[in-house]
Amino acid sequence: MNNYNPLFVASLARSGSYLINMMLSANPDVEVACEPYLELFRSMRNAFIRVGASESLQQEFNSSAPIQDYYFSDELIELLDIIQAGDLSTSILEHEWKELLKNSKARTALVCGELVPYLEEIRGSDYKEIFDNAFKIIAKARNSHNCKWLGMKESWAVEFFGPLARAYPEAKFVIIFRDPRAIINSHLGMKNKSKIANVLSYVRHWRKMLAFKIRYQNDDLFSNRLYVLTHEQVVTNPEKKARDLCDFLEVEYSSDMIDTNKFFNHATGSIWKGNSSFEKVATGISKHRAERWHEMLDPKVLKMIEFTCGFDMELMGYEPMTQIMGQWPNSDILEYLIQSCNNHAKWRSDFEDPQKDYGFELFRHALVTQSEGDQESAIIRRSFLFEDVFKQLGGLTKDLT
Numbered sequence: 001m002n003n004y005n006p007l008f009v010a011s012l013a014r015s016g017s018y019l020i021n022m023m024l025s026a027n028p029d030v031e032v033a034c035e036p037y038l039e040l041f042r043s044m045r046n047a048f049i050r051v052g053a054s055e056s057l058q059q060e061f062n063s064s065a066p067i068q069d070y071y072f073s074d075e076l077i078e079l080l081d082i083i084q085a086g087d088l089s090t091s092i093l094e095h096e097w098k099e100l101l102k103n104s105k106a107r108t109a110l111v112c113g114e115l116v117p118y119l120e121e122i123r124g125s126d127y128k129e130i131f132d133n134a135f136k137i138i139a140k141a142r143n144s145h146n147c148k149w150l151g152m153k154e155s156w157a158v159e160f161f162g163p164l165a166r167a168y169p170e171a172k173f174v175i176i177f178r179d180p181r182a183i184i185n186s187h188l189g190m191k192n193k194s195k196i197a198n199v200l201s202y203v204r205h206w207r208k209m210l211a212f213k214i215r216y217q218n219d220d221l222f223s224n225r226l227y228v229l230t231h232e233q234v235v236t237n238p239e240k241k242a243r244d245l246c247d248f249l250e251v252e253y254s255s256d257m258i259d260t261n262k263f264f265n266h267a268t269g270s271i272w273k274g275n276s277s278f279e280k281v282a283t284g285i286s287k288h289r290a291e292r293w294h295e296m297l298d299p300k301v302l303k304m305i306e307f308t309c310g311f312d313m314e315l316m317g318y319e320p321m322t323q324i325m326g327q328w329p330n331s332d333i334l335e336y337l338i339q340s341c342n343n344h345a346k347w348r349s350d351f352e353d354p355q356k357d358y359g360f361e362l363f364r365h366a367l368v369t370q371s372e373g374d375q376e377s378a379i380i381r382r383s384f385l386f387e388d389v390f391k392q393l394g395g396l397t398k399d400l401t
Contacts, residue, residue, distance in 0.1 A: 007151030011176035016231035183292035198348035
């Protein structure tokens with residue numbers, strides 16, 4: 001009999017989320033594995049498409065494609081809705097299981113190597129059974145059977161919260177944000193340049209995560225089950241945010257949660273040394289790490305980020321440095337999009353066509369600033385994913401004008 005409740009955490013990579021997961025795991029009642037099962041989410045997505053998509057989408061879809069941002073395409077909105085309607089009782093086929101196991105070994109080994117010897121034990125007849133077993137091997141590998149909360153954090157999993165919330169009514173959910181300018185600065189600062197993704201795609205994923213945050217906060221399914229925080233809140237006042245997380249999970253606060261010398265890395269069997277693009281060892285909880293982008297970020301990249309999600313940033317309290325009202329189009333942004341389109345990218349979800357990407361973003365920007373008129377639902381969905389996102393952004397621009 002398991003004593004734990006499931007905890008699902010989502011963020012973007014380079015969001016400082018590893019620090020927050022280590023903070024959670026330093027509490028004796030909580031254990032969170034960081035980035036253990038991306039391939040499980042990808043496999044589940046593909047299975048949802050197999051049973052729920054139109055024939056044309058099934059034929060066109062690439063099962064090895066990265067998780068999408070869903071913007072500016074009816075086909076991608078169909079994919080988003082299929083995932084939202086997905087059911088963990090969906091069966092897994094034999095060839096899907098073999099592919100999942102093969103892909104998981106390399107991915108899981110990157111951060112959660114202690115789970116790799118047990119990966120074959122996650123096998124199940126459907127995705128609910130597989131997720132049950134995925135939690136069990138975390139507990140087994142980390143000797144955490146008696147935790148009150150056992151969690152997994154995946155960088156690209158926010159759109160799967162709906163199916164997971166229905167399958168696990170006892171589960172809770174956390175979304176971690178960071179200023180997208182700091183995320184991109186950290187991402188571009190990685191030593192291994194072959195792992196750098198397309199920046200526009202990355203920023204659209206940040207925007208997508210905000211859209212889902214708004215959507216879930218308006219959904220009774222997540223009432224009292226969703227907690228949203230930012231990296232900046234944690235590094236500014238770590239004890240307060242640690243206590244807030246404990247209140248959300250209904251566990252007692254532990255001072256170990258703000259002492260990085262108590263953060264144990266199960267993969268290495270030693271104290272965690274931090275996860276920074278700019279420091280070999282990043283111990284302690286320091287606000288200055290959240291502010292490096294001010295001095296380091298290329299001005300063209302800064303403009304592109306704020307062009308893409310400046311209004312959305314305002315909803316999270318991140319103030320744009322450029323004037324986002326009425327200054328577009330901008331030649332620096334177009335120049336950067338053309339240049340970056342031709343650069344190597346580890347992954348991307350843009351259209352790989354600067355004309356399309358720039359045009360769609362200009363169109364979205366115009367919709368926000370001219371939100372008084374009636375717009376077709378399909379246009380709103382393609383541009384904002386959900387109508388309640390468009391309404392919030394429209395209300396924001398009224399305040400800015």
